Amino acid sequence: MTSLSAVERLDIYRWMYRTRRFDEVMVSMFKQGRGLGTCFSARGHEAVSIGAGWGLQPEDFAAPMHRNVGMFMLRGLPPDQLYSNYLGRANGTTRGRDANLHGNGDLSRNLIGFISHIPQSLPVALGTAMSFRYRRQPQAALTVCGDGGSTAGVFHETLNMAVLYEAPLVVVLENNQYAYSTPVAEHTAVSELHFKARAYDMPSQVVDGNDVLEVFEAVSAALTRARAGKGPSLVEARTMRMLGHAIHDGAEYVPDELLAHWEARDPVVRFRWWLQEHDGVGTDVLQELERTETELIDQAFAAAEASPFPDPDTVEAGVYAD
């Protein structure tokens, strides 16, 4: 069933709930006009971010994307620092240089930042995997791309090279049904997205992206395989983008029935129920956990809002490394 202990499973729920709360507060604040620029909701993607991120070791490299706030937090970026980045503050991860989760790289955490050209993270993550191969270190690199990203040429270039070089890379293909307003069936003729990996003889599988334990088991096995020198693989995690592309987008183009279908499979609610049914976790324990996390997130946003903007005199700092 699962290789995780009951304590770890409850901890996974804590991180999923934290991810959900982070997102809810963010969306609420942006709607109140207390945000800056735009933001991309991760609602519905909690099981992918936490399930995939849970199998990572600190020495592995991770290159998440704009709906993987849970994975960024798992890698050690504190929520207040992340919110500060959303608000353009000096203590944000990018020191006011980029917005929301963009550019949240931190080499002390083996965390690779992404740019708005999402599929560009794929070859970069491959390069970090190649550094392990170069140094003969038994580690792996993980990156996430969307269904939209899987149509880009660089996706195919990366998969081809990853297999060619037997790189320890795991690609999580987060299929959330839409690339902005375009549904999967309108942007690719391939019926199953993970089939794309097979064109390059890369092992691939599909998992229920709203089942955190299923995501964890598949990605964790792929990471173990990569670390053992057995090459790259791809895991397609099927989920649903529950809100629009970004905060401005009401996503009127998404059919109500589709949202209802996925709402009934909400990854956070579903895992909460699972813990009660299978691990016998009491409602009081869950409520206390949720209260603690809600408090933590509220404090994080308040701390970010109270943080200063960067000094304009620093605008030219850091274009070049010494």
Add this chain to the structure above:
Amino acid sequence: MPTDSHAGNSRRITYLEALAEALDQEMARDPDVLVLGEDIGGEFGGAFKATKGLWQKYGEHRVINTPMAELGFTGMATGMALAGLRPVIEMQFADFISTAFDAIVQYAASTHYIWQGAVPWTIRAPADGGTSSGPFHSQNPEAWFAHVPGLKVICPGTPADVKGLLTSAIRDNNPVIFFESKTLYRSLRGPVPPGEHLVPIGKARQARPGADLTIITYGAMLQSALAAAEELAGEGIEAAVLDLRTVKPLDTDQILEFVKATGKALIVHAANRMMGCGAEVAALIAEECFEYLDAPVRRLGGLDTPVPFSPSLEQAYRPDADRIAAAARDLAVW
């Protein structure tokens, strides 16, 4: 004090031999240096043989043959560089670099500014024309990259500089685009120190002294400018030649110093003149030392067309020593 490598007693080797020597010496010195690119693995040694022998010496581990996927392998090099390696990427032709544009100008160039991730790779890009190689094997695309914050752009014009600057580029902690003149690969020979040789990035060099005007140039046009200056000297016109060597960062101090001393400036590059790097140099002079000018700033560059194939057309396209001399004469009598 470093000796002037251009005037020393060093042995004379070709531009291509000098760059191959830099690659070999840096790979021997630092195990984190590796090379990757199309057709560079195995016995073949690359389209221009710049990497010949490296595969035999350092193995496929450090000499990585890539598929025809410039965007993918440049992004891959960025990941390797973020992880602390020092990849040297060979673009088979500088013209193909546009295929990797996102990986260079969007990702690698912005990473340090945004999240302090250093990207210490070097792209070696065989550029330049004059050899009837047609529109897609003759370009000098340095201006595309000189416009991008976060990149360094180097265009060496001598064997000594190609070795010294490539060594500096490999050791630099930023993404560096290194435009080699493939026209000079085998045609230009010069003194090159055999041992470790470093030339600082961003420093121009006086290639010839002169009091009447300054020819500001870089890359393959350096040789044409020197030939023109030699011809002019026979006519009593003393043209200084300032070799920029690096176009980003630009050595603004020396440009201004030379223009102030001579009062006249002729800027020459092989790339097309329109919006080329020479425009920035001309603007700098106009803004910073207008009162020292005795004549308008002049620019020579390629025409605003794709680089044509046929010799008669390419000669019409590209500046040469005769045209440089003619423009200098006009300035001298202004």
